[in-house]
Amino acid sequence: MNKERLLQHCRSQLENREQRILKQMAGLRESLDSETKSSAGDKHETGRAMVQLEQEKLSQQLSDIEKSRSVLRRIGIGSNTTKVSLGSLVKTSLADYFIAISSEVFIDNGNHVYCISAGSPMARLLIGKEMGEEFAFNGKKYTILDTM
Numbered sequence: 001m002n003k004e005r006l007l008q009h010c011r012s013q014l015e016n017r018e019q020r021i022l023k024q025m026a027g028l029r030e031s032l033d034s035e036t037k038s039s040a041g042d043k044h045e046t047g048r049a050m051v052q053l054e055q056e057k058l059s060q061q062l063s064d065i066e067k068s069r070s071v072l073r074r075i076g077i078g079s080n081t082t083k084v085s086l087g088s089l090v091k092t093s094l095a096d097y098f099i100a101i102s103s104e105v106f107i108d109n110g111n112h113v114y115c116i117s118a119g120s121p122m123a124r125l126l127i128g129k130e131m132g133e134e135f136a137f138n139g140k141k142y143t144i145l146d147t148m
Contacts, residue, residue, distance in 0.1 A: 003077040003087070003089055003098070003148065004077050005106075005108070006089065006098045006100070006106055006113060006115065007072060007075060007077060007100065009103065009104075009106045009115065010068075010072055010098075010100050010101050010103045010115055011069075011072060013103040013104055013115075014065050014068055014069060014072075014101070014103075017061075017065060018062065018065050021058050021061050021062055021065070022062075024054075024058055025055060025058050025059075028051050028054055028055050028058070029055075031051050032048065032051045032052075032055075068101040071086070071100065071101055071117075071118070072100060072101060074086065074087075075087035075100055081147070082130050082131065082147065083127075083128055083129065083130050083147070084099065084126045084127050084128060084129050084130070084144070084147050085099070085127060085128075086099055086100070086118050086127075087099060087100065088126075088147050088148065089113070089147070089148040090126055090144060090146070090147050090148075091144070091145045091146040091147075091148075092142045092143060092144055092145060093141075093142055093143040093145060094140060094142050095112070095114060095142075096111065096112065096113045096114065097113065097114050097115075097116055097122060097123070097126065098113050098114070098115045098116070099116060099117075099118055099123050099126065099127065100115055100116075100117070100118075101115065101117050102115065102116060102117040102120065103115035121137070122137060125137055126144070129144055130144065130147065131144050131145065131146055131147055132144060
């Protein structure tokens, strides 16, 4: 498994999410413009307020995407350590994990790698562990088979 491909997968997921949000924001701006041109009164003000709230939520999501990009920039794919850390690809007895950002599952030749953020419960259990160590998560016993 290639960590560069995993990083590219995470970047691509962020890009797709950002494009969806930008389209939604453009739609909201159009909606706000049409609200401005339509009737006045309480209904008008309520509609504007709802659109503005949605714009704020989307702005927060864009901010979260930038934070995720910052995390990805900190990952050095050439470094292999014996201990699990940010950027590690961890093979366990039950599943494989890439410690980076939360993203969709990466599938390559039938192999599934779960892209998880360093703050996720699973990553918090993995970080600092080494090959051969065991741990339990959700009532299941895992063994770390390899770290890259």
